[in-house]
Amino acid sequence: MLIPTHLSLLAVALFSTVVCGEPDSEDKRAFLQSLEAKFESYQQRNSFGNGSIQDPFRKQHLRRDVKGVNRNPDGSAFVWLPEDVYQGKNFFDAFDFFRWDDPTAGAVTYVNRTVAFEKKYAYVDDNGKVIMKPDITSHLPLGAHRESVRINTWKLYTGGLFILDLNRAPWGCAVWPAFWTVGMPKWPDFGEIDVLEGVHDNEHNQVAWHTNPGCWLDTTQQFTGNVTTGPDGHHHDNCDANINNNAGCAITEWSRASYGPYFEAQGGGVIAMKWDENDISVWSFFRAAIPDDILDGTPTPSSWGPPSAKLSSSKCDINKYYGNHTIVFNITFCGAWAGNSYIGTDCPGTCPERMMDPANFVVRGFFRY
Numbered sequence: 001m002l003i004p005t006h007l008s009l010l011a012v013a014l015f016s017t018v019v020c021g022e023p024d025s026e027d028k029r030a031f032l033q034s035l036e037a038k039f040e041s042y043q044q045r046n047s048f049g050n051g052s053i054q055d056p057f058r059k060q061h062l063r064r065d066v067k068g069v070n071r072n073p074d075g076s077a078f079v080w081l082p083e084d085v086y087q088g089k090n091f092f093d094a095f096d097f098f099r100w101d102d103p104t105a106g107a108v109t110y111v112n113r114t115v116a117f118e119k120k121y122a123y124v125d126d127n128g129k130v131i132m133k134p135d136i137t138s139h140l141p142l143g144a145h146r147e148s149v150r151i152n153t154w155k156l157y158t159g160g161l162f163i164l165d166l167n168r169a170p171w172g173c174a175v176w177p178a179f180w181t182v183g184m185p186k187w188p189d190f191g192e193i194d195v196l197e198g199v200h201d202n203e204h205n206q207v208a209w210h211t212n213p214g215c216w217l218d219t220t221q222q223f224t225g226n227v228t229t230g231p232d233g234h235h236h237d238n239c240d241a242n243i244n245n246n247a248g249c250a251i252t253e254w255s256r257a258s259y260g261p262y263f264e265a266q267g268g269g270v271i272a273m274k275w276d277e278n279d280i281s282v283w284s285f286f287r288a289a290i291p292d293d294i295l296d297g298t299p300t301p302s303s304w305g306p307p308s309a310k311l312s313s314s315k316c317d318i319n320k321y322y323g324n325h326t327i328v329f330n331i332t333f334c335g336a337w338a339g340n341s342y343i344g345t346d347c348p349g350t351c352p353e354r355m356m357d358p359a360n361f362v363v364r365g366f367f368r369y
């Protein structure tokens with residue numbers, strides 16, 4: 001089986017909202033006015049009313065004509081403007097390397113920045129591609145931990161549009177990578193959003209939210225994924241991190257290309273997480289389907305159709321449960337999720353046994369056991 005334990009990514013771009021009418025500079029004001037004007041003239045010509053998108057043709061027109069303008073549920077307009085871009089050779093400067101024991105009991109030892117660079121677990125290649133990977137050369141005794149990396153931004157965010165462009169994400173037996181954000185300083189007081197996460201040979205990304213008691217997933221909202229169910233068959237719609245072994249509330253994406261072998265095979269893609277007072281939503285686009293507005297830097301989530309996963313403010317007071325998040329990438333092994341679920345897969349032996357041979361974590365070709 002292919003075990004590509006690489007994470008290679010092109011960029012993480014962060015956009016913050018600018019509400020039309022409250023621009024904080026003349027430039028922005030002019031920009032917003034031009035977008036507004038485009039939107040109004042488009043509305044008049046096409047008389048599609050309040051800006052909701054009903055058919056694919058309209059959607060395309062909307063994208064072409066009024067790139068950048070988004071609408072709140074109450075009809076008010078806003079745009080997303082760039083705040084931070086993490087990419088290229090200085091990528092790691094913006095991140096701290098986590099050096100403590102894995103809180104989810106993974107068979108992993110996280111190394112500091114010096115070691116990560118020395119051993120080439122983290123580097124930026126000549127093309128500006130950011131690479132993170134675990135130790136893929138050491139033979140280990142049974143029960144030993146494998147070295148890996150976990151990094152998080154120094155900067156904290158409360159809301160935003162987080163756009164991640166990546167070519168590959170690790171997958172394969174025993175492997176558990178994640179791209180997520182988590183509130184500081186005390187978990188789970190300020191929430192956790194798991195944007196990209198999977199284990200073993202999963203093909204569907206799982207999006208999850210973990211909070212203090214009182215935040216629920218509104219399963220009647222429009223999203224394309226399936227609400228995750230627990231062993232007892234009940235929906236995981238309670239985001240309380242203190243129950244159900246911290247399963248949180250979670251939605252599994254429908255697309256087989258949202259994690260694992262197919263995601264990798266077609267060149268990865270873009271994952272976008274929008275967090276504002278209305279909802280925390282996630283969209284994933286495989287490489288060939290990345291919307292133009294993302295590619296040209298005017299992301300317009302309101303034109304992307306229903307998200308894969310959505311936590312709506314209708315059953316969760318987002319401003320109360322979420323704040324001050326750092327952005328995290330980690331690659332771990334076994335542990336709370338990957339260890340406990342190992343037995344239900346086609347993976348050979350046990351999770352700790354799997355950890356011993358470094359050849360288990362090297363790319364060998366697609367779909368081979």
Ligand SMILES: *[C@@H]1O[C@H](CO)[C@@H](O)[C@H](O)[C@H]1NC(C)=O
Binds near residue numbers: 049050051052
């Ligand atoms: C917006 O348009 C949709 C579709 O035409 C319609 O169902 C909805 O009632 C409209 N909302 C408002 C506030 O006009």
Ligand SMILES: *[C@@H]1O[C@H](CO)[C@@H](O)[C@H](O)[C@H]1NC(C)=O
Binds near residue numbers: 102177331332
């Ligand atoms: C890795 O990320 C997940 C987020 O999905 C988190 O729950 C877990 O604690 C992290 N594990 C490690 C080993 O850092």
Ligand SMILES: *[C@@H]1O[C@H](CO)[C@@H](O)[C@H](O)[C@H]1NC(C)=O
Binds near residue numbers: 113114
């Ligand atoms: C990084 O980790 C290595 C190995 O544990 C240790 O020897 C070194 O002092 C650490 N460096 C820093 C800057 O903490």
Ligand SMILES: *[C@@H]1O[C@H](CO)[C@@H](O)[C@H](O)[C@H]1NC(C)=O
Binds near residue numbers: 204225226252253254
């Ligand atoms: C989602 O649920 C539908 C209906 O139960 C099911 O057919 C489908 O396989 C599920 N998809 C995923 C990705 O679990």
Ligand SMILES: *[C@@H]1O[C@H](CO)[C@@H](O)[C@H](O)[C@H]1NC(C)=O
Binds near residue numbers: 158
């Ligand atoms: C974020 O942290 C700052 C500084 O500690 C604090 O003042 C602020 O209230 C926090 N915001 C949220 C949403 O928790």
